[in-house]
Amino acid sequence: MLRLPRGTQVFAEDNETLLVDLTEIGQRVVLCKGGDGGYGNLHYKSSTNRAPRRADKGWPGEERWVWLRLKLIADIGLVGLPNAGKSTFLSSNSNARPKIADYPFTTLHPGLGVVKVGDREFVMADIPGLIEGAHEGAGLGTRFLGHVERCRALLHLVDGTQDDVADAYRTVRAELRAYGGNLARKKELVALNKTDAMTPEDIEAKRTKLAKVSRKTVHVISAVAGHGVQPLLHELMKLVEKQRDAGANSGKEAA
Numbered sequence: 015m016l017r018l019p020r021g022t023q024v025f026a027e028d029n030e031t032l033l034v035d036l037t038e039i040g041q042r043v044v045l046c047k048g049g050d051g052g053y054g055n056l057h058y059k060s061s062t063n064r065a066p067r068r069a070d071k072g073w074p075g076e077e078r079w080v081w082l083r084l085k086l087i088a089d090i091g092l093v094g095l096p097n098a099g100k101s102t103f104l105s106s107n108s109n110a111r112p113k114i115a116d117y118p119f120t121t122l123h124p125g126l127g128v129v130k131v132g133d134r135e136f137v138m139a140d141i142p143g144l145i146e147g148a149h150e151g152a153g154l155g156t157r158f159l160g161h162v163e164r165c166r167a168l169l170h171l172v173d174g175t176q177d178d179v180a181d182a183y184r185t186v187r188a189e190l191r192a193y194g195g196n197l198a199r200k201k202e203l204v205a206l207n208k209t210d211a212m213t214p215e216d217i218e219a220k221r222t223k224l225a226k227v228s229r230k231t232v233h234v235i236s237a238v239a240g241h242g243v244q245p246l247l248h249e250l251m252k253l254v255e256k257q258r259d260a261g262a263n264s265g266k267e268a269a
């Protein structure tokens with residue numbers, strides 16, 4: 015028996031045919047039937063033959079090669095360029111304690127955290143930073159874009175201390191689109207992060223720029239100082255509940 019985390023997909027040897035999608039906790043499937051153990055001498059013992067020489071070997075079990083691909087299931091997926099502050103945001107607002115550092119690709123594996131908003135909660139996934147070409151394997155590549163597939167909605171973080179916030183936003187969006195599937199169609203909230211390290215004029219200029227390129231309301235936050243975070247968490251919670259009601263998630267394609 016093999017125990018696998020929820021969200022694991024099992025593919026056939028061709029690495030294309032999906033055999034099972036383990037989206038539920040406790041789900042069990044038989045991939046290969048076990049063999050036949052055969053019979054030992056004891057089985058042939060009888061009143062007339064007290065020491066039988068006979069034994070039957072049985073047959074081997076089924077064998078097959080499979081590919082396992084883990085695609086995390088979360089309510090909200092954090093996306094953004096490396097160093098945008100994704101892990102910081104997850105760490106300051108959930109029970110998760112991811113590694114945080116001032117260099118790109120600090121996060122090498124996606125991680126999950128539970129975010130509490132009042133008496134409700136949602137699960138947020140910290141995804142390694144995306145860079146141009148990620149959909150073709152650049153940086154940490156496509157492996158992580160797969161995790162985004164299963165999130166109900168996205169929070170796109172943009173580091174406000176970089177010069178070109180519009181370009182940062184576009185780069186990530188282009189990767190989501192290029193990966194295909196329903197990634198680019200997912201609901202997305204946008205936040206300008208690290209505003210504790212910016213002047214009010216700079217914040218305003220970059221917020222305007224980002225709103226223009228994303229055509230969305232831009233949340234102005236500081237993941238470190240906690241500025242603007244509570245209203246954003248409420249928005250995320252509202253969005254998650256709406257998506258849950260609509261059945262958009264989580265293994266299955268959004269309706």
Ligand SMILES: Nc1nc2c(ncn2[C@@H]2O[C@H](COP(=O)(O)OP(=O)(O)OP(=O)(O)O)[C@@H](O)[C@H]2O)c(=O)[nH]1
Binds near residue numbers: 121
């Ligand atoms: N001033 C300031 N710095 C921040 C803020 N949020 C994150 N940082 C800093 O930015 C750097 C990168 O933060 P991370 O949370 O590791 O960034 P990430 O997006 O997870 O990066 P990758 O895992 O490499 O994709 C760290 O030095 C953080 O301390 C913020 O709100 N304000």
Ligand SMILES: [Mg+2]
Binds near residue numbers: 102113121140141142
């Ligand atoms: Mg990180």
